[in-house]
Amino acid sequence: MALNPGCVGTTYPPARPYPVEAETIRRFAEAVGDPAPVYTDLRAAKDLGHPAVPAPPTFPFVVAMRAMDEVFSYEDIGFDPTYLIHGEQRFEYTRPVRAGDRLVTTVGITGAKRLRGKDVLSLRADVADEDGEPVVALHMTFVSLSAVEGGGSA
Amino acid sequence: MTDAERIEVGTELPVRKVTVTRGGLVRYAGASEDFNPVHWNPRVAREAGLPEVIAHGMLTMAIAARTVTDWTGDPGAVVEYRTRFSRPVFVPDTAEGASVEVRGRIAARIDEDHIRVDLVVAAGGTRVLSEARAIVRLTG
Numbered sequence: 170m171a172l173n174p175g176c177v178g179t180t181y182p183p184a185r186p187y188p189v190e191a192e193t194i195r196r197f198a199e200a201v202g203d204p205a206p207v208y209t210d211l212r213a214a215k216d217l218g219h220p221a222v223p224a225p226p227t228f229p230f231v232v233a234m235r236a237m238d239e240v241f242s243y244e245d246i247g248f249d250p251t252y253l254i255h256g257e258q259r260f261e262y263t264r265p266v267r268a269g270d271r272l273v274t275t276v277g278i279t280g281a282k283r284l285r286g287k288d289v290l291s292l293r294a295d296v297a298d299e300d301g302e303p304v305v306a307l308h309m310t311f312v313s314l315s316a317v318e319g320g321g322s323a
Numbered sequence: 324m325t326d327a328e329r330i331e332v333g334t335e336l337p338v339r340k341v342t343v344t345r346g347g348l349v350r351y352a353g354a355s356e357d358f359n360p361v362h363w364n365p366r367v368a369r370e371a372g373l374p375e376v377i378a379h380g381m382l383t384m385a386i387a388a389r390t391v392t393d394w395t396g397d398p399g400a401v402v403e404y405r406t407r408f409s410r411p412v413f414v415p416d417t418a419e420g421a422s423v424e425v426r427g428r429i430a431a432r433i434d435e436d437h438i439r440v441d442l443v444v445a446a447g448g449t450r451v452l453s454e455a456r457a458i459v460r461l462t463g
Contacts (some may be wrong), residue, residue, distance in 0.1 A: 199352035
């Protein structure tokens with residue numbers, strides 16, 4: 170499988186909606202070691218002006234990753250995600266993701282190149298609520314180690 | 324964050340040290356649904372050219388984010404957050420695992436309502452994130 174630079178500029182159909190549950194947020198906050206009450210206690214969230222418990226700042230990646238898994242199945246990209254490592258990540262928040270959201274993510278390819286023998290893919294994921302209002306935009310670069318001849322250091 | 328002293332450029336945020344173990348990686352894999360085997364399977368890590376299982380970059384980025392959100396008190400105050408993953412965090416199969424150290428500093432006043440917090444994140448004395456920074460809104 171070879172990375173296809175022709176996919177740059179392509180925007181893929183929106184991923185199926187991601188329903189965000191309070192329990193998913195609780196489990197995520199626990200896994201990243203953040204005990205802040207705002208992630209688990211509706212009253213603490215409301216005291217800060219949130220209508221529902223917000224998710225930690227990096228949670229939108231989970232939503233985007235589900236959408237990217239759908240996109241990587243499009244064969245025109247030619248990107249092998251087996252040994253994927255993360256190169257860069259940027260979040261631009263309009264508001265935090267919240268419990269009760271049903272998020273729709275649209276992924277576009279912003280870059281595809283070979284760098285020192287490795288496939289490097291850059292993507293943008295726009296996460297919106299069900300009404301199409303923007304929630305967060307993610308900009309990401311991934312490196313596929315599986316393209317490395319005989320292995321190599323990351 | 325109404326206390327002007329707290330938003331003075333150059334202010335250092337409390338240093339945090341976080342232990343990351345293999346069990347923690349499994350927990351993060353489950354919570355994030357990121358089951359990439361380089362984060363839990365030493366054989367696959369070696370096949371990928373890595374000497375050891377590595378932490379999810381997004382787990383390291385999340386650990387670093389807490390330095391910012393602990394300070395703001397409200398995750399909704401973070402309007403931008405970015406990093407480059409410059410070096411992997413190797414997580415040996417020991418009780419001690421890996422130790423990640425996070426330092427934060429109020430680096431710049433962007434405008435009346437926004438500041439930039441720069442983060443220095445290291446594991447085993449090596450910086451693992453570069454250009455890790457958050458833009459924080461100061462007013463509701």
